[in-house]
Amino acid sequence: xxxxxxxxxxxxxxxxxxxSNKRLQTMNRDWNRVIQVLTTxxxxxxxxxxxxxxxRFWEGAADKPDLTVLADSETLADMFYGDIxxxxxxxxxxxxxxxSEDDIVRLDFISLLIWGE
Amino acid sequence: xxxKLKKVLTLRTIVATSAGLTLASSSFVAAIQMAGFLAxxxxxxAIMVGGMLCLGAGACFSELNGMLPSAAGIRLYxxxxxxxxxxxxxxxxxxxxxxxxxxxxxxVLGNILSEALPVVAPVVWILFMFVVVTLMNIxxxxxxxxxxxxxxxxxxxxxxxxxxxxxxxxxxxxxxxVAPGGIVPVINAVAVGVFLYVGFEWVTPLAEEVxxxxxxxxxxxxxxxxxxxxYSLITMAMTSxxxxxxxxxxxxxxxxxxxxxxxxxxxxxxxxxxxxSSITTFNAGLISVSRFFYASARENVLPRVFSKISMxxxxxxxxxxxxxxxxxxxxxxxxxTGRYLVLLNTAAAMESIVYAMSGAAVLVxxxxxxxxxxxxxxxxxxxxxxxxxxxxxxxxxxVMAFDPVTAVSILAGLGISFWYVMKVVPxxxxxxxxxxxxxxxxPAPVSESQPEAIPAGTDTxxxxxxx
Numbered sequence: 001x002x003x004x005x006x007x008x009x010x011x012x013x014x015x016x017x018x019x020s021n022k023r024l025q026t027m028n029r030d031w032n033r034v035i036q037v038l039t040t041x042x043x044x045x046x047x048x049x050x051x052x053x054x055x056r057f058w059e060g061a062a063d064k065p066d067l068t069v070l071a072d073s074e075t076l077a078d079m080f081y082g083d084i085x086x087x088x089x090x091x092x093x094x095x096x097x098x099x100s101e102d103d104i105v106r107l108d109f110i111s112l113l114i115w116g117e
Numbered sequence: 118x119x120x121k122l123k124k125v126l127t128l129r130t131i132v133a134t135s136a137g138l139t140l141a142s143s144s145f146v147a148a149i150q151m152a153g154f155l156a157x158x159x160x161x162x163a164i165m166v167g168g169m170l171c172l173g174a175g176a177c178f179s180e181l182n183g184m185l186p187s188a189a190g191i192r193l194y195x196x197x198x199x200x201x202x203x204x205x206x207x208x209x210x211x212x213x214x215x216x217x218x219x220x221x222x223x224x225v226l227g228n229i230l231s232e233a234l235p236v237v238a239p240v241v242w243i244l245f246m247f248v249v250v251t252l253m254n255i256x257x258x259x260x261x262x263x264x265x266x267x268x269x270x271x272x273x274x275x276x277x278x279x280x281x282x283x284x285x286x287x288x289x290x291x292x293x294x295v296a297p298g299g300i301v302p303v304i305n306a307v308a309v310g311v312f313l314y315v316g317f318e319w320v321t322p323l324a325e326e327v328x329x330x331x332x333x334x335x336x337x338x339x340x341x342x343x344x345x346x347x348y349s350l351i352t353m354a355m356t357s358x359x360x361x362x363x364x365x366x367x368x369x370x371x372x373x374x375x376x377x378x379x380x381x382x383x384x385x386x387x388x389x390x391x392x393x394s395s396i397t398t399f400n401a402g403l404i405s406v407s408r409f410f411y412a413s414a415r416e417n418v419l420p421r422v423f424s425k426i427s428m429x430x431x432x433x434x435x436x437x438x439x440x441x442x443x444x445x446x447x448x449x450x451x452x453x454t455g456r457y458l459v460l461l462n463t464a465a466a467m468e469s470i471v472y473a474m475s476g477a478a479v480l481v482x483x484x485x486x487x488x489x490x491x492x493x494x495x496x497x498x499x500x501x502x503x504x505x506x507x508x509x510x511x512x513x514x515x516v517m518a519f520d521p522v523t524a525v526s527i528l529a530g531l532g533i534s535f536w537y538v539m540k541v542v543p544x545x546x547x548x549x550x551x552x553x554x555x556x557x558x559x560p561a562p563v564s565e566s567q568p569e570a571i572p573a574g575t576d577t578x579x580x581x582x583x584x
Contacts (some may be wrong), residue, residue: 010559013275092201098326101323101408105431112415
């Protein structure tokens with residue numbers, strides 16, 4: 001089981017990877033979204049906000065997110081660090097993402113472009 | 118846990134999506150094929166029976182979808198119930214069959230357009246449609262929700278009006294409307310008639326866009342009910358207004374019917390109906406399969422090349438082109454051989470297999486995972502799932518019995534699919550694991566001295582930070 005701090009660190013690594021990729025920022029400049037990250041096994045919530053191509057995050061839940069990412073703490077920490085792709089836990093039901101299908105695919109693309117295969 | 122989302126789908130859109138994916142130009146071909154098994158104008162009986170059976174399958178899908186709301190659909194339900202090998206093999210074959218349906222649909226639509234404008238050959242229309250839909254997919258253009266609702270409901274109303282025009286033309290006279298000619302013809306007709314409902318359950322990927330998963334269940338059931346009525350009316354109108362020899366075996370029965378009752382104005386009406394029917398099926402088929410290709414490549418189940426993304430449009434362009442290539446090949450084969458009915462029968466048989474498996478998955482998961490939350494449970498205990506398994510298994514056998522080519526295609530497809538999953542997938546996975554970085558990026562946890570978790574929503578004293 002990962003801790004809240006580990007998830008925070010993984011999101012920090014994810015956000016650093018994103019914000020250091022100028023091309024990714026340009027590609028997402030029109031994709032303004034609020035993404036909530038919740039865990040199923042510990043009490044932990046984070047919010048990611050993509051606005052004008054920039055990504056920032058903070059601890060705590062969002063009021064009305066566009067997307068909600070829900071998984072156990074281990075899966076979330078591994079996924080945001082890029083040690084696993086989101087696809088496998090998504091396909092076996094460990095990872096749930098609530099939101100529009102296009103947004104879900106876009107989130108996976110971002111992860112692919114930050115961490116590679 | 119109740120999750121709030123900014124945008125949620127309404128029942129209206131769920132019904133429109135489910136019915137819109139199902140209504141296709143090739144459905145009218147299947148309707149006439151099934152009417153061919155039955156005496157007089159009694160096709161409505163088989164259509165209604167088929168619809169009722171699909172309601173059973175729909176109820177099973179609703180229970181599965183409520184438990185596991187995910188765009189992964191059958192891949193996830195069957196994976197949990199029967200293991201990954203079976204789930205993957207069946208999903209791969211199912212997706213291939215969907216590509217074949219797209220190929221058949223393009224052939225039928227190409228013929229309709231060519232009939233209306235004979236100077237342009239069907240092959241040109243087929244190529245044109247594929248290029249347009251592929252470009253739309255690569256550019257990530259989707260029909261807006263409201264527009265799609267409008268098209269689908271407009272299409273339903275249009276079909277009902279056209280059916281009544283046909284009834285008026287015949288003076289509301291029908292030949293043996295309640296005497297189908299025996300039980301065996303009805304079984305054969307229902308078996309083919311399953312094709313009329315192919316795709317109603319493709320609405321389950323929308324589960325992630327609703328906050329109340331019972332809406333998906335309700336939407337599927339309403340859509341199947343509406344489709345049963347509309348297909349019954351239009352099929353009765355076609356069989357009662359047009360001599361059987363003029364319509365049987367035609368790839369464009371709706372157009373023949375519309376011309377028969379309304380002349381050239383009818384042709385235009387039929388073309389508009391078929392374009393509207395095909396646009397949603399065609400586009401949704403290509404989108405679903407290309408996304409499946411992409412996700413499978415990300416999972417290392419298909420070659421990595423299919424996970425390539427367009428840096429401009431954020432779409433999986435190689436997967437889209439791959440689907441285009443397969444659908445185009447199927448379409449050309451149909452154009453050369455003229456054997457489009459094999460594809461419709463294969464799709465009906467494969468769909469029946471998937472429906473039967475959905476019933477089995479409900480029963481297995483009730484035993485395996487009794488604790489999973491089930492916002493929707495099929496009423497009547499095991500009766501509906503058991504009936505769904507038995508009926509759809511028999512219907513699949515029935516299609517394969519009267520069409521040996523379909524039987525060979527399905528059995529060969531299953532064989533190849535299982536061989537691929539058991540022999541090729543492990544190689545792809547191994548190749549990928551060798552490519553991944555040896556060290557994990559995530560630091561090893563510092564044991565015994567981990568900081569305490571911060572409860573959700575706690576003010577950490579820090580402003581939202583830009584990293």
